[in-house]
Amino acid sequence: NAGVTQTPKFRVLKTGQSMTLLCAQDMNHEYMYWYRQDPGMGLRLIHYSVGEGTTAKGEVPDGYNVSRLKKQNFLLGLESAAPSQTSVYFCATKGQYYEQYFGPGTRLTVT
Amino acid sequence: GNSVTQMEGPVTLSEEAFLTINCTYTATGYPSLFWYVQYPGEGLQLLLKATKADDKGSNKGFEATYRKETTSFHLEKGSVQVSDSAVYFCALSGSNTGKLIFGQGTTLQVKP
Numbered sequence: 001n002a003g004v005t006q007t008p009k010f011r012v013l014k015t016g017q018s019m020t021l022l023c024a025q026d027m028n029h030e031y032m033y034w035y036r037q038d039p040g041m042g043l044r045l046i047h048y049s050v051g052e053g054t055t056a057k058g059e060v061p062d063g064y065n066v067s068r069l070k071k072q073n074f075l076l077g078l079e080s081a082a083p084s085q086t087s088v089y090f091c092a093t094k095g096q097y098y099e100q101y102f103g104p105g106t107r108l109t110v111t
Numbered sequence: 112g113n114s115v116t117q118m119e120g121p122v123t124l125s126e127e128a129f130l131t132i133n134c135t136y137t138a139t140g141y142p143s144l145f146w147y148v149q150y151p152g153e154g155l156q157l158l159l160k161a162t163k164a165d166d167k168g169s170n171k172g173f174e175a176t177y178r179k180e181t182t183s184f185h186l187e188k189g190s191v192q193v194s195d196s197a198v199y200f201c202a203l204s205g206s207n208t209g210k211l212i213f214g215q216g217t218t219l220q221v222k223p
Contacts, residue, residue: 042215043213048208056208092155094209097143098204099145100157100209104153104154105153
């Protein structure tokens with residue numbers, strides 16, 4: 001089992017460009033989450049999904065969109081990247097006891 | 112609202128020293144509590160969990176006990192190793208959406 005995987009691992013964008021981050025899980029979990037991690041800010045929830053076809057806003061949703069067309073995939077989109085979106089992005093799924101399982105992360109730099 | 116407070120780091124210890132990282136929380140109801148560890152350049156890994164009061168979570172020599180009376184979930188290890196150097200996050204979850212509330216993280220550096 002691969003668990004939670006993320007692609008790409010690294011990406012550099014210019015301001016105004018768009019991109020999509022892919023999260024895939026083989027754990028058959030219903031709930032999935034996108035976080036960003038910034039120095040001194042801890043982890044902040046961007047968006048989440050409680051099941052296929054559903055999405056909801058988290059703590060810092062502005063500038064991001066998400067889609068959950070298939071249960072195993074959760075996509076995070078940046079329509080017009082800004083330097084403030086330079087961060088490390090983590091995807092996670094929720095297990096039986098509310099524990100979460102994290103992917104390895106995507107390091108994004110916006111210049 | 113719910114919140115988690117961790118002791119500030121960095122914490123620097125010598126190998127084989129005793130480790131305590133303090134974590135206190137504020138929450139309504141009966142949240143589940145977690146410790147996560149993040150090694151450099153990697154994602155967060157679940158280290159241990161406790162789902163009800165007085166539960167003790169343990170893994171890889173680390174332990175933490177869910178203390179409802181003091182609203183605490185302190186992480187302990189009797190003898191740390193250089194390989195334990197990482198960032199440790201305390202977290203709680205109690206809502207139906209499963210959202211986790213994280214502490215700010217505590218950096219542990221263990222020197223040989």
